[in-house]
Amino acid sequence: MLKPWGIRKAMKTPCKCGTAECENLRELLMQYADGQLDEAACERIRVRIEACEACCEEVENVLQLKNIVKNYCGCQGARPALHDKIRNLVGGLSSQEP
Amino acid sequence: MTNKERERLFEREFYPQLDALHNFAMRLSGQENDADDLVQDTFLKAWRFIESYQRGTNAKAWLFRILRNSFINEFRKKSREPHTTDYSDLDDRYTGSDEDHYVYTPVDLRVEVFKNLLGDEVTRALQALDVNFRLIILLSDVEEFTYEEISKILDIPIGTVRSRLHRARNELKSLLANYAKTLGYQESDENTL
Numbered sequence: 703m704l705k706p707w708g709i710r711k712a713m714k715t716p717c718k719c720g721t722a723e724c725e726n727l728r729e730l731l732m733q734y735a736d737g738q739l740d741e742a743a744c745e746r747i748r749v750r751i752e753a754c755e756a757c758c759e760e761v762e763n764v765l766q767l768k769n770i771v772k773n774y775c776g777c778q779g780a781r782p783a784l785h786d787k788i789r790n791l792v793g794g795l796s797s798q799e800p
Numbered sequence: 801m802t803n804k805e806r807e808r809l810f811e812r813e814f815y816p817q818l819d820a821l822h823n824f825a826m827r828l829s830g831q832e833n834d835a836d837d838l839v840q841d842t843f844l845k846a847w848r849f850i851e852s853y854q855r856g857t858n859a860k861a862w863l864f865r866i867l868r869n870s871f872i873n874e875f876r877k878k879s880r881e882p883h884t885t886d887y888s889d890l891d892d893r894y895t896g897s898d899e900d901h902y903v904y905t906p907v908d909l910r911v912e913v914f915k916n917l918l919g920d921e922v923t924r925a926l927q928a929l930d931v932n933f934r935l936i937i938l939l940s941d942v943e944e945f946t947y948e949e950i951s952k953i954l955d956i957p958i959g960t961v962r963s964r965l966h967r968a969r970n971e972l973k974s975l976l977a978n979y980a981k982t983l984g985y986q987e988s989d990e991n992t993l
Contacts, residue, residue, distance in 0.1 A: 729966050736940065736965075738947050767969055770976075771941040774922040780822035784836050788818065788843045792810060795847050796803045 724756040731757055735764035806850055813859035814846055820860065820943060821867055827938050828871050830927055842867040858949060865953045868935065925975035933968035940965055 727750070733739050734747040751758040801809075821842060825835035845866050846853070853862055926934055939945045939953060950965075951958045 729962055732966055732969070733947075733962065736947070763973075764969065767973060768941045770922055771926070771937060771972075774919040775827055775926060775938065775942050776823070777819055778823045778826050779819035780836070780839060784822065784839065785815075785818060788840055789815070791840065792807075792843055792847055795844070796807055 724754060724760070727757055728760055731760045732764050735761050735768065801850060806847065809850070809853075809855070810843075810847070814843065814863060817860050817863050818843075821863055824864065824938060824943065825867060825871070827926065827942070828931070828934065838867055838870055841870050845870070860943075861945065861949045861953055864939070864943070864945075865955075868953055872931075921979045922976070925972055925979060928975055929968065929971060932964065933971055936961065936965050937968050937972060 730739075730743075731747065731751075734744060739747065747757075747761075751761055818839065821839050822835055825838040826832065829835050829838060842863055846863060849866075853859070926937065929937070935954065936950060939950045940947075945953065947958050947961045947965075950961045954961070956964070
């Protein structure tokens with residue numbers, strides 16, 4: 703599992719690649735950060751982000767944003783009264799219908 | 801399906817999703833009472849249209865799809881949503897043959913800017929997003945649905961999920977950067993994210 707702030711520290715090679723190539727990879731890097739790639743594709747991305755600072759930053763950026771949204775917009779549970787109300791309404795339908 | 805079977809299904813698979821549905825509804829509508837109505841409506845529709853639910857499939861995704869449809873098709877007609885843009889044409893452009901024309905403008909936030917952001921600012925930025933962008937970020941980052949599940953909930957191709965999510969996050973980063981700027985947090989050259 704990726705750690706949002708740990709990737710760049712492990713990077714040894716400064717990036718020498720052109721920005722156009724990095725731009726083309728942005729969506730793929732996002733899919734990597736979202737855990738939506740298969741293992742072979744993940745491995746290719748891992749090699750890439752170890753060699754390219756811009757790509758590494760992009761992945762960190764996505765992970766950071768995901769963490770923030772998850773932390774601040776997490777579960778705001780329903781009031782107990784709503785649970786009761788919905789159960790009563792559904793129970794009413796169940797007893798009315800054949 | 802008999803009513804007893806329906807009740808068991810609700811108990812086992814649907815009621816456990818009530819809090820997550822309410823959170824989703826709150827983030828969409830911004831109002832507790834509206835969120836309550838949306839969740840209630842979702843459960844009543846789930847009862848009514850239970851035959852269209854395939855047992856063994858993802859109950860949570862099915863319920864989220866119902867709630868999203870209620871919000872888009874019915875609720876927003878009478879709500880105070882200030883402005884909405886139909887992004888479907890743009891999405892198509894980005895996933896179609898004109899994909900190369902998509903000009904991405906990177907927005908980079910800095911570590912210290914992120915650290916100084918408060919929950920209220922994040923919530924406000926999310927609420928300021930176009931509803932289509934807000935929907936996809938909530939489904940991905942709060943509820944952690946896969947792209948495939950999001951594709952089914954929103955009824956859009958997976959390619960559109962990817963491009964819309966990418967653009968939604970960039971828009972959110974822009975809004976957060978603006979909030980940070982108004983609060984006086986300046987970016988520095990160090991700790992770039």
